[in-house]
Amino acid sequence: xxxxxxxxxxxxxxxxxxxxxxxxxxxxxxxxxxxxxxxxxxxxxxxxxxxxxxxxxxxxxxxxxxxxxxxxxxxxxxxxxxxxxxxxxxxxxxxxxxxxxxxxxxxxxxxxxxxxxxxxxxxxxxxxxxxxxxxxxxxxxxxxxxxxxxxxxxxxxxxxxxxxxxxxxxxxxxxxxxxxxxxxxxxxxxxxxxxxxxxxxxxxxxxxxxxxxxxxxxxxxxxxxxxxxxxxxxxxxxxxxxxxxxxxxxxxxxxxxxxxxxxxxxxxxxxxxxxxxxxxxxxxxxxxxxxxxxxxxxx
Numbered sequence: 001x002x003x004x005x006x007x008x009x010x011x012x013x014x015x016x017x018x019x020x021x022x023x024x025x026x027x028x029x030x031x032x033x034x035x036x037x038x039x040x041x042x043x044x045x046x047x048x049x050x051x052x053x054x055x056x057x058x059x060x061x062x063x064x065x066x067x068x069x070x071x072x073x074x075x076x077x078x079x080x081x082x083x084x085x086x087x088x089x090x091x092x093x094x095x096x097x098x099x100x101x102x103x104x105x106x107x108x109x110x111x112x113x114x115x116x117x118x119x120x121x122x123x124x125x126x127x128x129x130x131x132x133x134x135x136x137x138x139x140x141x142x143x144x145x146x147x148x149x150x151x152x153x154x155x156x157x158x159x160x161x162x163x164x165x166x167x168x169x170x171x172x173x174x175x176x177x178x179x180x181x182x183x184x185x186x187x188x189x190x191x192x193x194x195x196x197x198x199x200x201x202x203x204x205x206x207x208x209x210x211x212x213x214x215x216x217x218x219x220x221x222x223x224x225x226x227x228x229x230x231x232x233x234x235x236x237x238x239x240x241x242x243x244x245x246x247x248x249x250x251x252x253x254x255x256x257x258x259x260x261x262x263x264x265x266x267x268x269x270x271x272x273x274x275x276x277x278x279x280x281x282x283x284x285x286x287x288x289x290x291x292x293x294x295x296x297x298x299x
Contacts, residue, residue, distance in 0.1 A: 003030065003031055004031075004067055005028045005029055005030050006029050006030065006033075006154070007028070007035075007064070007065055007187075008027065008028050008063075008064045009025050009026060009051075009052075009062065010061055011024045011026065011060065012027075012051065012061035013059045013061050014044075014047050014056060014059050020211055022048060022212075024061065025044065025061070025208065027216065029189050029206075033188070033203055033204045034181055034187075034201055035189045036192060036201075036206070037192070037206050037208070038191075038192065038205060038206070038291055039191075039207060039208040040295060043295075045159070045191040045208065046159060046191070047211075048208070049189075049191065051071075052079075053080055053157065054070050054075075057071050065079045066078070066082060066154070082155060083155045084156045084157070085148065085156075086148050086156075086157075086158045088159040090144045092132045094133030096132055097128065098126050098129070098135070099128040101143065102117060102147065102150075105147045106150070113152055114150075117146065121146065126139065126143060126146065137164045137165070141163075141169070142169070142173070145161065145173060145176070154186060154187065155186065155187045155189065156177075156190070158188065158189070158191070159191050160192060160193065161177075161192070162174070162192070163193075170197065174200060174201050195287055195288045198287065199219075199286075203218060203219055203220075204216075204218050204219060207290070207295065209294070215262075222287070225246070225263060226262050226285040226289075227260075227261050227265040227268075227284065228258060229258070229259045229260075229261060229265050229269060229280065230257075230258050230259075230282075230283070231256065231258075231275065231277040232277055232280075233276075234255070234278055237252045237254065237256055240257065240275055242268060244263070245263045246267075246268075247259060248260045248261065259272075262294075
């Protein structure tokens with residue numbers, strides 16, 4: 001029996017006046033996964049997070065977290081209680097010092113983990129006596145992550161967690177997330193513009209564009225499914241069309257016809273043989289290429 005998803009949306013839509021931020025978004029995040037949430041600016045990532053946490057109500061459709069309806073007032077309180085959230089702006093009480101904001105936050109969570117607090121204080125090398133307003137952006141990010149990681153949350157929702165960090169700090173944060181998930185049976189859902197970071201730590205990816213899911217699944221499965229097939233001809237490549245399932249893009253350039261498939265290469269190759277190419281090559285596709293090929297270009 002399949003274990004229920006931690007996050008699940010179905011035909012989720014959200015509009016602000018005449019602006020549609022989400023347009024039928026469908027999303028599944030299974031328990032224990034690290035799910036990277038990718039999309040261009042304005043694709044609907046932050047709106048999705050707000051709906052999941054009960055900070056915005058959907059216009060239509062359904063959003064569930066832990067099997068609870070996110071738009072139900074009592075359920076949304078329970079969702080936030082069981083979730084550690086780090087917003088992109090890393091809003092913290094600037095007048096408190098780091099030790100004080102840790103004590104303040106811990107008092108609200110009976111499940112607060114003192115062992116994890118000690119670990120992340122040391123891992124992140126936090127200056128406990130320094131006021132939050134005087135911290136660098138990197139130190140504010142690490143402080144916000146400690147507050148989220150130590151509360152005993154079943155789900156971590158992170159909105160651009162490494163934004164503005166230097167490469168060393170980014171690596172530190174990413175490795176901390178991987179170690180936390182493996183040791184604490186936590187699920188992580190994080191939005192990012194940094195495809196390399198998602199590729200490094202995520203085992204699942206969801207790509208959205210203009211408020212809709214365009215790709216989602218286990219990263220290893222996506223790497224197997226997406227293939228680039230290159231056909232070379234004696235003369236100019238024919239203006240061909242393909243009926244094989246999963247054909248995402250066709251590009252003709254001189255003697256070369258390139259096909260991007262999201263359903264493997266076999267059916268495309270079988271159909272391509274009728275065109276009599278002089279060579280057929282199949283190459284894997286990176287996550288960056290999947291993103292660039294499946295996200296629409298600006299009009």
